[in-house]
Amino acid sequence: MDNVLNISIEKMLLLGYELEGLLLSAGKRGDATPVAIWNLISEKADEIHAAAVNLSDIVKKGATCDATDITDVLSSSAMVVSQDEDSVDVSAGYVPAPYDADCDIICSNPLTVETVDSADEIVSDNYCSVEVSEEDTLSQTDVDSDVSEEAEYSSEEEVATADEPLRLDEKLAREGSRNLRKAFSLNDRFRFRRELFGNSDIEMSDTLNLVEAMSSYSEAVDYFMTDLQWDADNQEVKDFMEIIEKHFATR
Numbered sequence: 002m003d004n005v006l007n008i009s010i011e012k013m014l015l016l017g018y019e020l021e022g023l024l025l026s027a028g029k030r031g032d033a034t035p036v037a038i039w040n041l042i043s044e045k046a047d048e049i050h051a052a053a054v055n056l057s058d059i060v061k062k063g064a065t066c067d068a069t070d071i072t073d074v075l076s077s078s079a080m081v082v083s084q085d086e087d088s089v090d091v092s093a094g095y096v097p098a099p100y101d102a103d104c105d106i107i108c109s110n111p112l113t114v115e116t117v118d119s120a121d122e123i124v125s126d127n128y129c130s131v132e133v134s135e136e137d138t139l140s141q142t143d144v145d146s147d148v149s150e151e152a153e154y155s156s157e158e159e160v161a162t163a164d165e166p167l168r169l170d171e172k173l174a175r176e177g178s179r180n181l182r183k184a185f186s187l188n189d190r191f192r193f194r195r196e197l198f199g200n201s202d203i204e205m206s207d208t209l210n211l212v213e214a215m216s217s218y219s220e221a222v223d224y225f226m227t228d229l230q231w232d233a234d235n236q237e238v239k240d241f242m243e244i245i246e247k248h249f250a251t252r
Contacts (some may be wrong), residue, residue, distance in 0.1 A: 009056040016052060020045040022210040029207055037228050041214060181209050181248050189244070196237040218249040 023042045027034045185193070190205070198204040215221050222242070225231045231238045 005059055009052065009059055013049060013052045013056065016045055016049045019214040020049065022214040026207040026210045026214075029203060035228055037224060038211060041211075045214070181213050181245075184244050184248055189240070193237060193241050197231070197241060212245060212248070218246050221245050221249070 020042065023038055023045060027038055027042065030038075194200055194202060194205045198208065211224070212221050215224070225238075225242065226233060233239075
């Protein structure tokens, strides 16, 4: 239940992040906003609505399950109490002992508490000596080597489990590392802005916001080559699209 709920929340956060980028781009462009952007905004809004309905259903199902569990526990407890009451032999003249308030304060049969003189006695009973040979002793070099191998294994495991569901904090951390703007070097930004965006930093920034909101590399190719009519044989276009392709490959 918790895992499914976390995945649904992560999906809504990601959709909201994408919709925010599209709205910022449309707000800056105004009437010059391409139709493709408005279509994407409509699609993301519909996806957020569907995700919200799904999340609501999950929460309702969880609440119903919890209420059913509580009812079962209460029913079981009532059954046990009823059985205990039925077990009293009334025919034998059983009469419950009268309540004595003094028993709440002073007990006529105090418990005998066994004390331990020292904590060392407890330790000695459970202590087991282990002999360590020189062959089992790790040098600092061996430890460093193990740490390095563990780091490499963790890196490989992270790549291998990229398709598995992520926790919310992991998802947000990866979103920051996949920021498209960080994929461009300073020289690339100046070059692409001059050659592809008419030396306009606003145009380039809006375009990157739009790309981050897209769901696939093929969608980005269609936008640049069809809507913007970029020249696929242009070297700057090739270099720019190569960075865009790597961005989608790390998602």
